[in-house]
Amino acid sequence: MSASVIEHLRRVEVFSGLSDEELLQVATVCKPRRLAAGHVVFEEGSDGDELMIILEGCVRVSITTRLPQGKVTTSTINMLYKGQSFGEMVLLGGATRSATVTCVDPCTLLVIRERDFAAVCERSPRIGYRVMRNMASDLAYKLRSSNLLLRGNIRWQQGELGGTRHTS
Numbered sequence: 001m002s003a004s005v006i007e008h009l010r011r012v013e014v015f016s017g018l019s020d021e022e023l024l025q026v027a028t029v030c031k032p033r034r035l036a037a038g039h040v041v042f043e044e045g046s047d048g049d050e051l052m053i054i055l056e057g058c059v060r061v062s063i064t065t066r067l068p069q070g071k072v073t074t075s076t077i078n079m080l081y082k083g084q085s086f087g088e089m090v091l092l093g094g095a096t097r098s099a100t101v102t103c104v105d106p107c108t109l110l111v112i113r114e115r116d117f118a119a120v121c122e123r124s125p126r127i128g129y130r131v132m133r134n135m136a137s138d139l140a141y142k143l144r145s146s147n148l149l150l151r152g153n154i155r156w157q158q159g160e161l162g163g164t165r166h167t168s
Contacts, residue, residue, distance in 0.1 A: 005110065008053060009030075011083045012084070014085055014134050015131065017134070029120055030053075030110040032055070032110060033052075033111050034107070035106070035108075036106055040101070041109075044062075045096050046096060046097050048090050048097050049113055050112065051085060052111055053109060054083065057106055059080050059102060061080060061100070062101075063075055063077055063099050064100075074100075088138075091117060091131065
């Protein structure tokens, strides 16, 4: 496996703290995938078993919501760029995709299948430990952020933050 793949993995937060030897083990299960701009990588609610790392390009992460009037709308919740990853939740156990991911630019992704990564972790449990610890830290951060947003939204709806009050 090329040294450049290890360099890319080294910059991915979920693999933080892994040694070069451990990164090499992860690199052996990475497969490159090239996708055109506009390509939907996966859709919200679909099954998935792959973690993706962006080598080149940019992707949009979006969710579908229903407005109070019943209208369904799509909202962009994040843009991800070179060196960032998505789809990590599959490493925690076969849940459906929580968002739709679409290529904004032509993209080159490194793809890791869950079962291939699980095999690496069976051979080297420290890799699994570090990755799960990194994911737990990231999920805790996201949960705190979501709680703050939800708390602010509730306070706004109750008129505590000024402006127009919206009641359900």
